[in-house]
Amino acid sequence: MDVVETQAGDVTVLAPGGRIDSVTCKAFEEQVMARINGGTTRLLVDFGNLDYISSAGLRVLLMAAKRLKAAKGRFAICAMKDHIREVFEVSGFAGILDIQPDRDTALAAMG
Amino acid sequence: MAESLDLVLKNDLGELDRLLSLAEEFCEGHGASPKVTYQVGLVLDELFTNIVSYGFDDGRDHDIRVRLWLGDGSLHAELADDGRPFDPLSEAAEPDLAAEVDDRAIGGLGVHFVKTFMDGTRYEYVDGQNRLRFWKALG
Structure with missing residues:
Protein backbone atom coordinates (compact mmCIF):
# COMPACT_ATOMS: atom_id res chain seq x y z
CA MET A 1 0.00 0.00 0.00
CA ASP A 2 1.32 3.41 -0.92
CA VAL A 3 -0.51 6.72 -0.80
CA VAL A 4 -0.21 9.52 -3.34
CA GLU A 5 -1.17 12.92 -1.97
CA THR A 6 -2.18 15.93 -4.04
CA GLN A 7 -3.81 19.24 -3.28
CA ALA A 8 -6.74 20.43 -5.43
CA GLY A 9 -7.70 23.92 -4.29
CA ASP A 10 -8.55 23.54 -0.62
CA VAL A 11 -9.26 19.81 -0.94
CA THR A 12 -6.55 17.35 0.05
CA VAL A 13 -6.67 14.21 -2.08
CA LEU A 14 -5.21 10.94 -0.79
CA ALA A 15 -4.99 8.10 -3.30
CA PRO A 16 -4.01 4.76 -1.74
CA GLY A 17 -2.89 2.00 -4.10
CA GLY A 18 -2.79 -1.77 -3.71
CA ARG A 19 -4.23 -3.30 -0.57
CA ILE A 20 -5.64 -1.84 2.64
CA ASP A 21 -5.76 -4.92 4.88
CA SER A 22 -5.51 -5.58 8.63
CA VAL A 23 -1.81 -4.70 8.54
CA THR A 24 -1.47 -1.92 5.96
CA CYS A 25 -4.49 -0.08 7.41
CA LYS A 26 -2.17 1.27 10.08
CA ALA A 27 -0.03 3.19 7.59
CA PHE A 28 -3.20 4.42 5.87
CA GLU A 29 -4.65 5.52 9.22
CA GLU A 30 -1.47 7.44 10.05
CA GLN A 31 -1.59 9.29 6.73
CA VAL A 32 -5.27 10.18 7.05
CA MET A 33 -5.04 11.23 10.69
CA ALA A 34 -1.87 13.25 10.08
CA ARG A 35 -3.77 15.33 7.51
CA ILE A 36 -6.79 15.80 9.79
CA ASN A 37 -4.65 16.57 12.85
CA GLY A 38 -2.72 19.01 10.68
CA GLY A 39 -5.90 20.99 10.05
CA THR A 40 -7.24 19.58 6.77
CA THR A 41 -11.03 19.86 6.79
CA ARG A 42 -11.75 18.88 3.18
CA LEU A 43 -10.47 15.42 2.42
CA LEU A 44 -11.08 13.28 -0.64
CA VAL A 45 -9.90 9.67 -0.76
CA ASP A 46 -9.46 8.50 -4.35
CA PHE A 47 -9.82 4.69 -4.66
CA GLY A 48 -8.95 4.58 -8.38
CA ASN A 49 -5.79 2.55 -7.74
CA LEU A 50 -7.09 0.55 -4.80
CA ASP A 51 -7.69 -3.16 -5.38
CA TYR A 52 -8.49 -4.34 -1.88
CA ILE A 53 -9.99 -3.07 1.37
CA SER A 54 -11.01 -4.99 4.50
CA SER A 55 -13.12 -3.97 7.50
CA ALA A 56 -9.92 -2.62 9.08
CA GLY A 57 -9.73 -0.11 6.23
CA LEU A 58 -13.42 0.75 6.56
CA ARG A 59 -12.75 1.58 10.20
CA VAL A 60 -10.21 4.23 9.16
CA LEU A 61 -12.68 5.81 6.73
CA LEU A 62 -15.38 5.87 9.39
CA MET A 63 -13.00 7.54 11.83
CA ALA A 64 -12.12 10.18 9.24
CA ALA A 65 -15.79 10.80 8.48
CA LYS A 66 -16.56 11.27 12.17
CA ARG A 67 -13.68 13.65 12.72
CA LEU A 68 -14.47 15.78 9.68
CA LYS A 69 -18.17 15.86 10.49
CA ALA A 70 -17.30 17.17 13.96
CA ALA A 71 -15.00 19.77 12.35
CA LYS A 72 -17.81 20.81 9.98
CA GLY A 73 -15.57 19.78 7.09
CA ARG A 74 -16.11 17.56 4.07
CA PHE A 75 -15.10 13.96 3.51
CA ALA A 76 -15.70 11.93 0.37
CA ILE A 77 -14.45 8.82 -1.40
CA CYS A 78 -14.33 8.51 -5.19
CA ALA A 79 -13.52 6.18 -8.10
CA MET A 80 -14.26 2.88 -6.36
CA LYS A 81 -13.95 -0.32 -8.34
CA ASP A 82 -17.17 -2.33 -8.50
CA HIS A 83 -16.02 -5.14 -6.23
CA ILE A 84 -15.04 -2.61 -3.57
CA ARG A 85 -18.28 -0.69 -3.98
CA GLU A 86 -20.12 -3.93 -3.16
CA VAL A 87 -18.34 -4.12 0.20
CA PHE A 88 -19.50 -0.59 1.00
CA GLU A 89 -23.06 -1.56 0.13
CA VAL A 90 -23.04 -4.82 2.09
CA SER A 91 -21.62 -3.05 5.16
CA GLY A 92 -24.10 -0.19 5.03
CA PHE A 93 -21.30 2.31 4.46
CA ALA A 94 -22.67 3.35 1.08
CA GLY A 95 -25.57 4.99 2.91
CA ILE A 96 -23.55 6.99 5.44
CA LEU A 97 -20.44 8.05 3.53
CA ASP A 98 -20.23 10.47 0.62
CA ILE A 99 -19.28 8.29 -2.36
CA GLN A 100 -18.62 10.02 -5.68
CA PRO A 101 -18.14 8.39 -9.09
CA ASP A 102 -14.85 10.07 -10.00
CA ARG A 103 -12.37 12.70 -8.85
CA ASP A 104 -13.68 15.58 -10.94
CA THR A 105 -17.27 15.06 -9.82
CA ALA A 106 -16.12 14.77 -6.21
CA LEU A 107 -14.06 17.97 -6.34
CA ALA A 108 -16.95 19.84 -7.95
CA ALA A 109 -19.29 18.62 -5.22
CA MET A 110 -16.85 19.55 -2.46
CA GLY A 111 -15.81 22.89 -3.87
CA MET B 1 -1.51 -25.04 -10.50
CA ALA B 2 -1.80 -27.51 -7.62
CA GLU B 3 -5.26 -28.74 -6.67
CA SER B 4 -4.87 -27.55 -3.12
CA LEU B 5 -2.93 -25.04 -1.09
CA ASP B 6 -1.86 -25.94 2.44
CA LEU B 7 -0.44 -23.25 4.68
CA VAL B 8 0.75 -23.32 8.26
CA LEU B 9 0.81 -19.77 9.58
CA LYS B 10 1.91 -18.37 12.91
CA ASN B 11 -0.61 -16.42 14.98
CA ASP B 12 0.99 -13.20 13.80
CA LEU B 13 -0.52 -10.56 11.52
CA GLY B 14 2.86 -10.43 9.79
CA GLU B 15 1.70 -13.64 8.06
CA LEU B 16 -1.25 -11.91 6.41
CA ASP B 17 0.60 -10.72 3.33
CA ARG B 18 1.79 -14.26 2.59
CA LEU B 19 -1.71 -15.66 3.17
CA LEU B 20 -3.34 -13.13 0.83
CA SER B 21 -0.68 -13.35 -1.88
CA LEU B 22 -0.79 -17.16 -2.03
CA ALA B 23 -4.59 -17.32 -1.80
CA GLU B 24 -4.97 -14.80 -4.62
CA GLU B 25 -2.49 -16.71 -6.75
CA PHE B 26 -4.39 -19.94 -6.10
CA CYS B 27 -7.77 -18.39 -6.95
CA GLU B 28 -6.52 -16.70 -10.10
CA GLY B 29 -4.65 -19.82 -11.17
CA HIS B 30 -7.93 -21.73 -11.07
CA GLY B 31 -9.82 -19.20 -13.12
CA ALA B 32 -11.64 -17.32 -10.38
CA SER B 33 -12.85 -13.87 -11.46
CA PRO B 34 -11.13 -10.84 -9.93
CA LYS B 35 -14.25 -10.30 -7.82
CA VAL B 36 -14.31 -13.85 -6.42
CA THR B 37 -10.54 -13.67 -5.84
CA TYR B 38 -11.00 -10.44 -3.87
CA GLN B 39 -13.92 -11.77 -1.83
CA VAL B 40 -12.12 -15.00 -0.88
CA GLY B 41 -9.03 -13.01 0.14
CA LEU B 42 -11.17 -10.57 2.11
CA VAL B 43 -12.91 -13.33 4.02
CA LEU B 44 -9.61 -15.10 4.79
CA ASP B 45 -8.18 -11.77 6.00
CA GLU B 46 -11.14 -11.10 8.30
CA LEU B 47 -11.18 -14.60 9.80
CA PHE B 48 -7.39 -14.91 10.17
CA THR B 49 -7.19 -11.46 11.76
CA ASN B 50 -9.94 -12.34 14.25
CA ILE B 51 -8.21 -15.59 15.22
CA VAL B 52 -4.83 -13.87 15.69
CA SER B 53 -6.35 -10.92 17.58
CA TYR B 54 -8.84 -12.70 19.85
CA GLY B 55 -8.33 -16.45 19.65
CA PHE B 56 -5.47 -17.01 22.10
CA ASP B 57 -5.12 -16.06 25.75
CA ASP B 58 -1.73 -17.56 26.58
CA GLY B 59 0.66 -15.23 24.74
CA ARG B 60 2.36 -18.20 23.06
CA ASP B 61 3.02 -19.10 19.44
CA HIS B 62 0.31 -21.14 17.75
CA ASP B 63 -0.14 -22.58 14.29
CA ILE B 64 -3.13 -21.59 12.20
CA ARG B 65 -3.66 -23.94 9.30
CA VAL B 66 -5.31 -22.66 6.15
CA ARG B 67 -6.26 -24.97 3.34
CA LEU B 68 -7.78 -24.09 -0.04
CA TRP B 69 -8.98 -26.68 -2.48
CA LEU B 70 -11.30 -27.20 -5.43
CA GLY B 71 -14.36 -29.39 -5.53
CA ASP B 72 -17.65 -29.48 -7.43
CA ALA B 93 -21.78 -9.68 17.39
CA GLU B 94 -24.13 -8.70 14.58
CA PRO B 95 -23.10 -5.43 13.00
CA ASP B 96 -25.51 -2.51 13.14
CA LEU B 97 -25.80 -1.78 9.43
CA ALA B 98 -28.21 1.13 9.77
CA ALA B 99 -26.49 3.36 12.36
CA GLU B 100 -25.40 6.85 11.36
CA VAL B 101 -21.74 7.88 11.13
CA ASP B 102 -21.40 8.91 14.78
CA ASP B 103 -22.83 5.67 16.13
CA ARG B 104 -21.32 3.15 13.76
CA ALA B 105 -19.04 0.45 15.10
CA ILE B 106 -16.88 -1.88 13.04
CA GLY B 107 -17.28 -5.05 15.11
CA GLY B 108 -18.92 -7.96 13.35
CA LEU B 109 -18.42 -6.69 9.81
CA GLY B 110 -15.84 -9.33 8.93
CA VAL B 111 -18.18 -12.20 9.81
CA HIS B 112 -20.98 -10.39 7.98
CA PHE B 113 -18.77 -10.45 4.85
CA VAL B 114 -18.19 -14.18 5.28
CA LYS B 115 -21.92 -14.88 5.45
CA THR B 116 -22.82 -12.46 2.65
CA PHE B 117 -20.11 -13.14 0.08
CA MET B 118 -19.60 -16.89 0.45
CA ASP B 119 -22.06 -19.51 -0.77
CA GLY B 120 -21.87 -21.60 2.37
CA THR B 121 -20.16 -21.84 5.75
CA ARG B 122 -19.70 -24.46 8.43
CA TYR B 123 -18.10 -24.40 11.86
CA GLU B 124 -17.11 -27.32 14.06
CA TYR B 125 -14.96 -27.85 17.11
CA VAL B 126 -13.09 -31.13 16.78
CA ASP B 127 -10.03 -32.55 18.54
CA GLY B 128 -9.39 -29.29 20.36
CA GLN B 129 -9.57 -27.26 17.17
CA ASN B 130 -11.82 -24.60 15.75
CA ARG B 131 -12.49 -25.49 12.14
CA LEU B 132 -14.24 -22.97 9.99
CA ARG B 133 -15.02 -23.88 6.42
CA PHE B 134 -16.49 -21.85 3.61
CA TRP B 135 -16.97 -22.26 -0.11
CA LYS B 136 -17.69 -20.14 -3.14
CA ALA B 137 -18.54 -21.03 -6.75
CA LEU B 138 -15.79 -20.14 -9.20
CA GLY B 139 -16.78 -17.67 -11.87
Whole structure:
Protein backbone atom coordinates (compact mmCIF):
# COMPACT_ATOMS: atom_id res chain seq x y z
CA MET A 1 0.00 0.00 0.00
CA ASP A 2 1.32 3.41 -0.92
CA VAL A 3 -0.51 6.72 -0.80
CA VAL A 4 -0.21 9.52 -3.34
CA GLU A 5 -1.17 12.92 -1.97
CA THR A 6 -2.18 15.93 -4.04
CA GLN A 7 -3.81 19.24 -3.28
CA ALA A 8 -6.74 20.43 -5.43
CA GLY A 9 -7.70 23.92 -4.29
CA ASP A 10 -8.55 23.54 -0.62
CA VAL A 11 -9.26 19.81 -0.94
CA THR A 12 -6.55 17.35 0.05
CA VAL A 13 -6.67 14.21 -2.08
CA LEU A 14 -5.21 10.94 -0.79
CA ALA A 15 -4.99 8.10 -3.30
CA PRO A 16 -4.01 4.76 -1.74
CA GLY A 17 -2.89 2.00 -4.10
CA GLY A 18 -2.79 -1.77 -3.71
CA ARG A 19 -4.23 -3.30 -0.57
CA ILE A 20 -5.64 -1.84 2.64
CA ASP A 21 -5.76 -4.92 4.88
CA SER A 22 -5.51 -5.58 8.63
CA VAL A 23 -1.81 -4.70 8.54
CA THR A 24 -1.47 -1.92 5.96
CA CYS A 25 -4.49 -0.08 7.41
CA LYS A 26 -2.17 1.27 10.08
CA ALA A 27 -0.03 3.19 7.59
CA PHE A 28 -3.20 4.42 5.87
CA GLU A 29 -4.65 5.52 9.22
CA GLU A 30 -1.47 7.44 10.05
CA GLN A 31 -1.59 9.29 6.73
CA VAL A 32 -5.27 10.18 7.05
CA MET A 33 -5.04 11.23 10.69
CA ALA A 34 -1.87 13.25 10.08
CA ARG A 35 -3.77 15.33 7.51
CA ILE A 36 -6.79 15.80 9.79
CA ASN A 37 -4.65 16.57 12.85
CA GLY A 38 -2.72 19.01 10.68
CA GLY A 39 -5.90 20.99 10.05
CA THR A 40 -7.24 19.58 6.77
CA THR A 41 -11.03 19.86 6.79
CA ARG A 42 -11.75 18.88 3.18
CA LEU A 43 -10.47 15.42 2.42
CA LEU A 44 -11.08 13.28 -0.64
CA VAL A 45 -9.90 9.67 -0.76
CA ASP A 46 -9.46 8.50 -4.35
CA PHE A 47 -9.82 4.69 -4.66
CA GLY A 48 -8.95 4.58 -8.38
CA ASN A 49 -5.79 2.55 -7.74
CA LEU A 50 -7.09 0.55 -4.80
CA ASP A 51 -7.69 -3.16 -5.38
CA TYR A 52 -8.49 -4.34 -1.88
CA ILE A 53 -9.99 -3.07 1.37
CA SER A 54 -11.01 -4.99 4.50
CA SER A 55 -13.12 -3.97 7.50
CA ALA A 56 -9.92 -2.62 9.08
CA GLY A 57 -9.73 -0.11 6.23
CA LEU A 58 -13.42 0.75 6.56
CA ARG A 59 -12.75 1.58 10.20
CA VAL A 60 -10.21 4.23 9.16
CA LEU A 61 -12.68 5.81 6.73
CA LEU A 62 -15.38 5.87 9.39
CA MET A 63 -13.00 7.54 11.83
CA ALA A 64 -12.12 10.18 9.24
CA ALA A 65 -15.79 10.80 8.48
CA LYS A 66 -16.56 11.27 12.17
CA ARG A 67 -13.68 13.65 12.72
CA LEU A 68 -14.47 15.78 9.68
CA LYS A 69 -18.17 15.86 10.49
CA ALA A 70 -17.30 17.17 13.96
CA ALA A 71 -15.00 19.77 12.35
CA LYS A 72 -17.81 20.81 9.98
CA GLY A 73 -15.57 19.78 7.09
CA ARG A 74 -16.11 17.56 4.07
CA PHE A 75 -15.10 13.96 3.51
CA ALA A 76 -15.70 11.93 0.37
CA ILE A 77 -14.45 8.82 -1.40
CA CYS A 78 -14.33 8.51 -5.19
CA ALA A 79 -13.52 6.18 -8.10
CA MET A 80 -14.26 2.88 -6.36
CA LYS A 81 -13.95 -0.32 -8.34
CA ASP A 82 -17.17 -2.33 -8.50
CA HIS A 83 -16.02 -5.14 -6.23
CA ILE A 84 -15.04 -2.61 -3.57
CA ARG A 85 -18.28 -0.69 -3.98
CA GLU A 86 -20.12 -3.93 -3.16
CA VAL A 87 -18.34 -4.12 0.20
CA PHE A 88 -19.50 -0.59 1.00
CA GLU A 89 -23.06 -1.56 0.13
CA VAL A 90 -23.04 -4.82 2.09
CA SER A 91 -21.62 -3.05 5.16
CA GLY A 92 -24.10 -0.19 5.03
CA PHE A 93 -21.30 2.31 4.46
CA ALA A 94 -22.67 3.35 1.08
CA GLY A 95 -25.57 4.99 2.91
CA ILE A 96 -23.55 6.99 5.44
CA LEU A 97 -20.44 8.05 3.53
CA ASP A 98 -20.23 10.47 0.62
CA ILE A 99 -19.28 8.29 -2.36
CA GLN A 100 -18.62 10.02 -5.68
CA PRO A 101 -18.14 8.39 -9.09
CA ASP A 102 -14.85 10.07 -10.00
CA ARG A 103 -12.37 12.70 -8.85
CA ASP A 104 -13.68 15.58 -10.94
CA THR A 105 -17.27 15.06 -9.82
CA ALA A 106 -16.12 14.77 -6.21
CA LEU A 107 -14.06 17.97 -6.34
CA ALA A 108 -16.95 19.84 -7.95
CA ALA A 109 -19.29 18.62 -5.22
CA MET A 110 -16.85 19.55 -2.46
CA GLY A 111 -15.81 22.89 -3.87
CA MET B 1 -1.51 -25.04 -10.50
CA ALA B 2 -1.80 -27.51 -7.62
CA GLU B 3 -5.26 -28.74 -6.67
CA SER B 4 -4.87 -27.55 -3.12
CA LEU B 5 -2.93 -25.04 -1.09
CA ASP B 6 -1.86 -25.94 2.44
CA LEU B 7 -0.44 -23.25 4.68
CA VAL B 8 0.75 -23.32 8.26
CA LEU B 9 0.81 -19.77 9.58
CA LYS B 10 1.91 -18.37 12.91
CA ASN B 11 -0.61 -16.42 14.98
CA ASP B 12 0.99 -13.20 13.80
CA LEU B 13 -0.52 -10.56 11.52
CA GLY B 14 2.86 -10.43 9.79
CA GLU B 15 1.70 -13.64 8.06
CA LEU B 16 -1.25 -11.91 6.41
CA ASP B 17 0.60 -10.72 3.33
CA ARG B 18 1.79 -14.26 2.59
CA LEU B 19 -1.71 -15.66 3.17
CA LEU B 20 -3.34 -13.13 0.83
CA SER B 21 -0.68 -13.35 -1.88
CA LEU B 22 -0.79 -17.16 -2.03
CA ALA B 23 -4.59 -17.32 -1.80
CA GLU B 24 -4.97 -14.80 -4.62
CA GLU B 25 -2.49 -16.71 -6.75
CA PHE B 26 -4.39 -19.94 -6.10
CA CYS B 27 -7.77 -18.39 -6.95
CA GLU B 28 -6.52 -16.70 -10.10
CA GLY B 29 -4.65 -19.82 -11.17
CA HIS B 30 -7.93 -21.73 -11.07
CA GLY B 31 -9.82 -19.20 -13.12
CA ALA B 32 -11.64 -17.32 -10.38
CA SER B 33 -12.85 -13.87 -11.46
CA PRO B 34 -11.13 -10.84 -9.93
CA LYS B 35 -14.25 -10.30 -7.82
CA VAL B 36 -14.31 -13.85 -6.42
CA THR B 37 -10.54 -13.67 -5.84
CA TYR B 38 -11.00 -10.44 -3.87
CA GLN B 39 -13.92 -11.77 -1.83
CA VAL B 40 -12.12 -15.00 -0.88
CA GLY B 41 -9.03 -13.01 0.14
CA LEU B 42 -11.17 -10.57 2.11
CA VAL B 43 -12.91 -13.33 4.02
CA LEU B 44 -9.61 -15.10 4.79
CA ASP B 45 -8.18 -11.77 6.00
CA GLU B 46 -11.14 -11.10 8.30
CA LEU B 47 -11.18 -14.60 9.80
CA PHE B 48 -7.39 -14.91 10.17
CA THR B 49 -7.19 -11.46 11.76
CA ASN B 50 -9.94 -12.34 14.25
CA ILE B 51 -8.21 -15.59 15.22
CA VAL B 52 -4.83 -13.87 15.69
CA SER B 53 -6.35 -10.92 17.58
CA TYR B 54 -8.84 -12.70 19.85
CA GLY B 55 -8.33 -16.45 19.65
CA PHE B 56 -5.47 -17.01 22.10
CA ASP B 57 -5.12 -16.06 25.75
CA ASP B 58 -1.73 -17.56 26.58
CA GLY B 59 0.66 -15.23 24.74
CA ARG B 60 2.36 -18.20 23.06
CA ASP B 61 3.02 -19.10 19.44
CA HIS B 62 0.31 -21.14 17.75
CA ASP B 63 -0.14 -22.58 14.29
CA ILE B 64 -3.13 -21.59 12.20
CA ARG B 65 -3.66 -23.94 9.30
CA VAL B 66 -5.31 -22.66 6.15
CA ARG B 67 -6.26 -24.97 3.34
CA LEU B 68 -7.78 -24.09 -0.04
CA TRP B 69 -8.98 -26.68 -2.48
CA LEU B 70 -11.30 -27.20 -5.43
CA GLY B 71 -14.36 -29.39 -5.53
CA ASP B 72 -17.65 -29.48 -7.43
CA GLY B 73 -16.85 -26.27 -9.29
CA SER B 74 -16.33 -24.38 -6.07
CA LEU B 75 -13.40 -23.07 -4.16
CA HIS B 76 -13.31 -24.41 -0.61
CA ALA B 77 -11.34 -23.10 2.34
CA GLU B 78 -10.80 -24.20 5.90
CA LEU B 79 -9.10 -22.39 8.77
CA ALA B 80 -8.09 -24.47 11.78
CA ASP B 81 -6.68 -23.20 15.06
CA ASP B 82 -6.24 -24.46 18.62
CA GLY B 83 -7.43 -21.27 20.28
CA ARG B 84 -10.36 -21.04 22.64
CA PRO B 85 -13.53 -22.58 21.20
CA PHE B 86 -15.37 -19.87 19.29
CA ASP B 87 -17.88 -20.08 16.50
CA PRO B 88 -17.77 -16.71 14.77
CA LEU B 89 -20.79 -17.63 12.65
CA SER B 90 -23.12 -17.78 15.65
CA GLU B 91 -21.24 -16.01 18.45
CA ALA B 92 -19.85 -12.89 16.77
CA ALA B 93 -21.78 -9.68 17.39
CA GLU B 94 -24.13 -8.70 14.58
CA PRO B 95 -23.10 -5.43 13.00
CA ASP B 96 -25.51 -2.51 13.14
CA LEU B 97 -25.80 -1.78 9.43
CA ALA B 98 -28.21 1.13 9.77
CA ALA B 99 -26.49 3.36 12.36
CA GLU B 100 -25.40 6.85 11.36
CA VAL B 101 -21.74 7.88 11.13
CA ASP B 102 -21.40 8.91 14.78
CA ASP B 103 -22.83 5.67 16.13
CA ARG B 104 -21.32 3.15 13.76
CA ALA B 105 -19.04 0.45 15.10
CA ILE B 106 -16.88 -1.88 13.04
CA GLY B 107 -17.28 -5.05 15.11
CA GLY B 108 -18.92 -7.96 13.35
CA LEU B 109 -18.42 -6.69 9.81
CA GLY B 110 -15.84 -9.33 8.93
CA VAL B 111 -18.18 -12.20 9.81
CA HIS B 112 -20.98 -10.39 7.98
CA PHE B 113 -18.77 -10.45 4.85
CA VAL B 114 -18.19 -14.18 5.28
CA LYS B 115 -21.92 -14.88 5.45
CA THR B 116 -22.82 -12.46 2.65
CA PHE B 117 -20.11 -13.14 0.08
CA MET B 118 -19.60 -16.89 0.45
CA ASP B 119 -22.06 -19.51 -0.77
CA GLY B 120 -21.87 -21.60 2.37
CA THR B 121 -20.16 -21.84 5.75
CA ARG B 122 -19.70 -24.46 8.43
CA TYR B 123 -18.10 -24.40 11.86
CA GLU B 124 -17.11 -27.32 14.06
CA TYR B 125 -14.96 -27.85 17.11
CA VAL B 126 -13.09 -31.13 16.78
CA ASP B 127 -10.03 -32.55 18.54
CA GLY B 128 -9.39 -29.29 20.36
CA GLN B 129 -9.57 -27.26 17.17
CA ASN B 130 -11.82 -24.60 15.75
CA ARG B 131 -12.49 -25.49 12.14
CA LEU B 132 -14.24 -22.97 9.99
CA ARG B 133 -15.02 -23.88 6.42
CA PHE B 134 -16.49 -21.85 3.61
CA TRP B 135 -16.97 -22.26 -0.11
CA LYS B 136 -17.69 -20.14 -3.14
CA ALA B 137 -18.54 -21.03 -6.75
CA LEU B 138 -15.79 -20.14 -9.20
CA GLY B 139 -16.78 -17.67 -11.87
